[in-house]
Amino acid sequence: MTLTDYAVDDVITLIRRPVLPEGDKEYREIGIRSFGNGIFHKEPVAGHEIAAKKVFSVEPGDLVFSNVFAWEGAVALAADSEEGMIGSHRFMTYRVNEKIADARYLLPYFHGGPGLDVIRQASPGSAGRNRTLGIKGFGAKRVALPDLAEQRRVADRLDTAMSQIAQVSRKKSASTGLTLQHADTLFRSIEMRVPLSTVLTESSEFVAIEPGATYRTAGILNRGRGLFLRPVINGSETKYSRYNRLRRDQFVYSKLFGWEGSLAVVTEEFAGIHVSHEFPTFDMDPEVADVEYMTHLARWRGLHDSLKDQGTGMGSRRQRVNVSRLLATEVPLPDLPGQRRIAKKLTLARRVTDGSAAQVEQLATLRRALLDAAFSGRL
Structure with a gap:
């Protein structure tokens, strides 16, 4: 696989779109989960509640970095569902140079591939909020990318595999939630x-x-x-x-x-x-x-x-x-026989939950292996 060396600033461009909140309007802010786990939406707020904040609009297609947690993979790609949303000054919105790169390739490249090391090099400090992404330093860093056709091929394969992994993970998480609800219902039904x-x-x-x-x-x-x-x-x-x-x-x-x-x-x-x-x-x-x-x-x-x-x-x-x-x-x-009946039910449910947790960890390992293969020419 042939790679070409670019400055980050040649590949993505920081675009800031300031928003002045209007008191009688409602706004929804985004957040970004670490480790490439995507964007989440905060509860709606009235404009007067965020009047003192610096906020910026987010548009579909933006490659968004949390400057506080980018070093642990807090990078996401805004979709149509983020249309009309805003982010605080902590969220850096970039547009991708489509002549050089595919946004779907850059997303995993930065949250779990070689680009994550580039982010960390541009995020000085020890840990947590001391590791803020330095925008100028980040823009000057170098990245090595394959041609567009190869990026698209890899992105297509990653999209398919990651979508299936995410679907299974969601089902496992839902199963765990149901187990907790089951336990809560059983305990709350006991009068004694x-x-x-x-x-x-x-x-x-x-x-x-x-x-x-x-x-x-x-x-x-x-x-x-x-x-x-x-x-x-x-x-x-x-x-x-x-x-x-x-x-x-x-x-x-x-x-x-x-x-x-x-x-x-x-x-x-x-x-x-x-x-x-x-x-x-x-x-x-x-x-x-x-x-x-x-x-x-x-x-x-x-x-x-x-x-x-x-x-x-x-x-x-x-x-x-x-x-x-x-x-x-x-x-x-309850009495001892009642305790044993309840414990038996909860132990069976717990075994299912523990099995799901082990499978989720296996999926996480598979996800890391896929990213490694994708950026080493083995996918």
Whole structure:
């Protein structure tokens, strides 16, 4: 495949179309998802609400870059559905030089191909909002492109494959959403509610940290997504004087992020792993609670919502949920046979969701492989 070297400014031209919002008119702004996941539409706003903002019109065919997150692939191609919409000053709208390039080729080229490295080179800084795309520097960078016929051929193949991948991903996401709704419906249908203190008894196994020893540690993801392993740490590297050692079938939560749903039941994989004293652990009364049921309850967004108002302190990152508040929180709890029936249903649904999640990850891997093939002459 023969490539020709161009300056970015020769391939795309920045076009700014300022809009002066009128107070009695309604406007819709765009946003751009990272990693080439397209444009999304924000809720309509009245002109007087954005009168102080600098906004610009977006037109179909614009290649749009988020100057804040372009470095992580926040690049999109405006379609007919974006007709009449606006973007803030953070969204750079470019028109493609159609004598040199095909917009459908440039889109994946910049969000996941060689062009992403070009963007990163023009986005100085360390991370996040410090990595703003420098427009002049970006325009002066060089890109290597095949001829138009080859670009169109590659774009056609990518469009077909990516469309099929996106369709499957949407179906998998919808399946996950239905599973969450199913769990929510089941838990909310239970009339019997009791405080968690009926089920849980605080039970921590603290071990003193030795400077020369190493420790496997864990954290808890928010929204009930469970425990995750952290890197092994040397005792001399931690600020803590002791760790709490997890046991299988314990209930554990994060004081700092309990209000975000950082709750879990310890599985065999995490037995013996250490957490800080900020992660209280509890034994469950087997005569009152079924472990499988409590595992699903820890994932339930209704419980997470209940804990949002149980934090103490000010600011989102200071809303600690102390043990007494957690134990006072009421949860749906039928008798043991009822818990087991519900847990069985939710476990079956969960297996479907987990399978879907694995397939979505496989699709993401396939997507990356397609992009690599497309820009290395193998597609």
